[in-house]
Amino acid sequence: MLLYFLILLGVIVAYHFWRLHRLNQQTKEIKGLPSLPFIGNAYLLLGLKKAEMTTKVNEIISAHGSILRFWMGPFLWIVVSEPNYLEAIMTSEYATNKSESYQFFRFQADGIFIASGQNWRRLRKIVNPSFHQRLMRNYFNVFKKESRLFISLLEKELNQKSFDIHNYVSKLTMDILCGTLMGVESRQQTEGNMEFAKNLQLSTMLIKERHYKIHLGFDFIYKMTDGAKQEAQYNENLHNYVIKIINQRKKLMNELKDKKADDNYDDDDLGRPSYLDVMLSQYEGLSDKEIAIKITDMFIAGSDTTGIAISYAFLLMGMYPDVQEKVYREVIDVMEYGDFEIEKLSRLHYLEMVIKEVLRLYTIPCVVRKLEKELKIGSTVFPAGTRALLSLYAVHRNPKYWSNPSEFYPDHFLPENVSARPKYSYIPFNMGPRNCPGQLFAMLSMKTVIGYAIREYVFHSDLKLSDLQYTDVFMLESENGYPVKISKR
Numbered sequence: 001m002l003l004y005f006l007i008l009l010g011v012i013v014a015y016h017f018w019r020l021h022r023l024n025q026q027t028k029e030i031k032g033l034p035s036l037p038f039i040g041n042a043y044l045l046l047g048l049k050k051a052e053m054t055t056k057v058n059e060i061i062s063a064h065g066s067i068l069r070f071w072m073g074p075f076l077w078i079v080v081s082e083p084n085y086l087e088a089i090m091t092s093e094y095a096t097n098k099s100e101s102y103q104f105f106r107f108q109a110d111g112i113f114i115a116s117g118q119n120w121r122r123l124r125k126i127v128n129p130s131f132h133q134r135l136m137r138n139y140f141n142v143f144k145k146e147s148r149l150f151i152s153l154l155e156k157e158l159n160q161k162s163f164d165i166h167n168y169v170s171k172l173t174m175d176i177l178c179g180t181l182m183g184v185e186s187r188q189q190t191e192g193n194m195e196f197a198k199n200l201q202l203s204t205m206l207i208k209e210r211h212y213k214i215h216l217g218f219d220f221i222y223k224m225t226d227g228a229k230q231e232a233q234y235n236e237n238l239h240n241y242v243i244k245i246i247n248q249r250k251k252l253m254n255e256l257k258d259k260k261a262d263d264n265y266d267d268d269d270l271g272r273p274s275y276l277d278v279m280l281s282q283y284e285g286l287s288d289k290e291i292a293i294k295i296t297d298m299f300i301a302g303s304d305t306t307g308i309a310i311s312y313a314f315l316l317m318g319m320y321p322d323v324q325e326k327v328y329r330e331v332i333d334v335m336e337y338g339d340f341e342i343e344k345l346s347r348l349h350y351l352e353m354v355i356k357e358v359l360r361l362y363t364i365p366c367v368v369r370k371l372e373k374e375l376k377i378g379s380t381v382f383p384a385g386t387r388a389l390l391s392l393y394a395v396h397r398n399p400k401y402w403s404n405p406s407e408f409y410p411d412h413f414l415p416e417n418v419s420a421r422p423k424y425s426y427i428p429f430n431m432g433p434r435n436c437p438g439q440l441f442a443m444l445s446m447k448t449v450i451g452y453a454i455r456e457y458v459f460h461s462d463l464k465l466s467d468l469q470y471t472d473v474f475m476l477e478s479e480n481g482y483p484v485k486i487s488k489r
């Protein structure tokens with residue numbers, strides 16, 4: 001028996017080393033860092049705190065050029081940050097699958113974000129219509145309504161000491177998401193307590209840790225840890241929130257059914273079919289809890305990302321008063337003092353440059369794709385099965401493309417600077433078939449919120465950009481929070 005076991009073990013170890021050798025041979029043209037047996041390059045991350053790991057990975061990537069081999073234990077990641085490689089991978093129909101490590105998210109959210117293959121293609125077809133341009137006009141009414149409420153709630157911070165504006169913004173973006181895609185008024189701004197945002201951050205930090213601690217990658221080990229129990233609790237809180245929204249929508253639809261029978265019924269925005277209705281019909285027969293797990297990712301993608309970007313915009317405008325003044329002048333010139341009009345949003349050029357610069361610095365730092373087929377880019381071979389880590393962080397901070405890579409410098413987006421750069425040097429929403437479907441929604445909502453607020457208040461900050469420390473949750477978040485003071489215009 002022992003002999004059989006030893007032979008089996010020997011075969012597994014021999015296969016493991018043969019596989020590593022073969023992958024090393026196939027990718028030998030790509031620069032790598034010295035690696036150790038079994039743990040590969042993971043030793044570079046030893047002793048780091050959770051919050052420091054992605055920042056460290058991002059720094060390593062930025063320091064080692066456009067393409068790099070990185071062994072995370074037995075897994076080979078090819079890290080890519082040159083526009084031509086990024087373009088080839090993002091636009092390839094054989095590079096739409098997510099790597100296995102995204103499965104770590106499945107207890108938190110098992111939807112489109114982590115899906116691969118046919119399942120992803122099916123979900124993408126269902127999701128796309130909710131972002132059709134013609135719906136934006138309806139969504140815009142919600143952006144405006146929630147922005148007006150937001151500025152009225154900020155009033156109590158007038159001329160007070162510094163406060164974290166993200167406490168307000170994260171509720172605002174949740175209300176925007178629910179009022180549009182979910183078809184309910186979630187009233188987080190007036191009645192909420194950031195429960196979703198807080199649980200999301202805590203759960204995601206634990207999940208991210210699994211990417212960098214090789215032993216936690218094994219489910220059976222992870223499940224024995226305190227982290228797994230904590231994650232389950234945070235996830236339950238997230239799902240309970242989503243279930244509350246599902247039930248609110250079901251109740252509203254029942255009430256509307258009766259009203260619609262009335263000839264005088266006038267359909268309002270909440271009465272129209274929403275993304276949530278589509279998903280509820282797709283998942284008929286599943287329990288509310290099971291549906292919640294499948295759609296929690298839309299709550300994350302739709303509120304957390306824009307929330308962080310808006311909070312950064314206020315913080316950075318507080319640090320750079322000249323930029324803020326220019327945004328203010330433009331908003332007054334274009335919108336004057338009345339209600340915003342959707343047609344005029346495209347004339348807010350400078351505000352758009354500011355938002356783009358925020359996203360250059362702080363968008364999702366990287367995404368990982370698993371290649372279905374071998375991909376040859378120039379003379380470089382990416383073997384089938386490669387996990388290609390696309391570093392948005394590194395390309396967005398590469399001095400070859402950005403005159404002030406580590407600064408907040410909206411002029412990076414002056415038309416003459418944009419045209420001098422390769423297209424794939426700026427990809428905050430990704431490109432290709434697996435790009436962000438919420439891009440237009442995000443840009444319009446961010447412009448509306450920031451535009452309304454800047455017309456009302458001046459933002460001040462005591463911090464400097466160099467004071468900020470970062471941690472990667474989904475976006476690259478500020479560990480210092482987003483502290484600002486406000487005064488009346």
Ligand code: HEM
Binds near residue numbers: 298303309363430
């Ligand atoms: C500043 C705001 C946003 C940024 C920077 C952003 C960025 C991204 C990026 C980089 C991806 C690709 C992720 C990957 O491949 O792993 C993505 C995917 C996605 N985003 Fe966004 N996003 C934003 C806002 C939104 C909004 C507002 C929504 C919905 C209301 C949304 C919905 C989605 C969805 C559903 C996906 C998954 C698409 C797929 O896998 O096919 N995003 N986003």
